[in-house]
Amino acid sequence: MKRETEHVTSFTFAVSLGARPGQFIMLWLPGVDEIPMSVALDDGKKLQVTFFAVGDMTKKLAELKKGDLVGLRGPFGTHYIWEKKQKLALVAGGYGAAPMYFSAKEAAKDGCSLEVFIGARSKEHLLYEKEFSKLPKTTLHIATDDGSKGFKGFNVQLLEKMLKEKKHSKKSPWVDQIFACGPERMLVSVSNLSSQEKIPAQLSLERYMKCGYGLCGNCVVDPSGMRLCTEGPVVTNDLARTITDFGICHRDALGRKHAL
């Protein structure tokens, strides 16, 4: 157990579920609730999750002690896909840094070079900074909304700036792919940048999930009716742009639509 920031905690379990970067698990606290959580690490021996104590369940989780009992099932959903020795830009917003770290760690094993863009409100909220900096062939770029560390502004703006500085073009690409995980507003910016610069992107989309394996239907999006627990959460930008709900609205536990 590790307290990352004031509201963010990481748990490491001495089990592996064979999860790939971008996949999620269902985490059960007996007598309380069970919620989806993206995997921050699964190295075949241990599994790690990082969460923000924001709801009833996550607040109770944050109060647990070493040795307390939780249930895990999974892994579920799609994962990020790369080719050996690719140049990847990883865009991580808030606790989206956790699955991005897992992707970075695994992609580094395949000889990929990584440009990592971590974004947060301010320097106290930056996650996995130290861990990223230890990875091989990795350059870390930091953006904070208030400018307390690194670039003042959003991490996607910083990526856009870097693409210009590095004279990225289709012929001499600075990056081959963009991976992103974070708030949906950030994902929309990544999606727009990806389309504009014609760089393939993979985005992790979050919707209300109950079962995690395609039965309850709560995580469907319009107009395709696809279930984001099964055909997502990681989708290509091309697929994300066919989702009319993307960046606009989500469905609650009763299936009713709300603006994001």
Add this chain to the structure above:
Amino acid sequence: MKLSQTVLGVTFANPTILASGIWGITAASWRAVARNGAGGVTTKSLWLKEHKGHPNPTIISTDHYTLNAVGVPDAGVEKARAEIGDYMKVPAEGPERSRRVPLIANIIADTVDHYGLIAEEIAKLKPDFLEVNISCPNVEDEFGRPFACSVGDASAVTKAVKAVSGKIPVFIKLSPNVDSIGAIALACAAAGADGFTVINTVGPGMAIDLKSRMPILANKVGGMSGPAIKPIAVRCIADVYRATEGRLPIIGTGGIMTGEDAIEFLLAGASLIGIGTGIAYRGASIFRLVCEEMEAWGKKEGVKTVGELVGGMHKAVRSM
């Protein structure tokens, strides 16, 4: 083997139907299921007013069975109007993407009067069939024993729905968890039911986590579905078919995984085949796979149409 059939005036391109409660909470979802080969789709149970479900865990699966106590969440009739309206505005004919297969609207309520009210509202939206859920085992704590467990209650709900359903055929979804499903079916038939959906989930059942020693489902108990319940479904279909002398069509559902399972259901007396939990086991393409397997079986056996199989077991028994 020809898979298409006309049931109570509605033509289904094949007998596979998305069963209620799985996936189907939006118009887009129903269209997605149709693209995967389903001959028809059933909505998740629709309430008159907003109804909250149970907390998680709500669903778990093993190789043999699935237990669920989702608790029938729904936003109420406004959402039903929006989604069914969206679905029905697409013409039934047209390109594959926007194909509209027959829609079965599943309704649920807490009292006989409320069944009448929700049926009246949903009938206005002109779904192809109404299916009445009187058999959910997951709201017993709220509402007591399901209406499907008593001849009087089942009959009263059927009457209330039939009084307002107009020309739309009414299917009553029956519970396997009763002494005589045949007697319940006969009572519903006498009250005007046009068909039956057989069966809802079995049990309820319970699964316990060994470490915490707690029931895994937050509701403690949940309805059982999946491969393990298939023989119960087959027996219940046969009972209902026999009790009603094969006069009323049956949507057979419960544990179907393969085309041969589907054939078994037809032989027991079902005209249409509901698939739900099977999606977890074989993916969304289960509808297409089951159809392909049925066709392959028909070819091998020299059977020309699905229709000639319905109730085949009863004929075989009589001819012995």
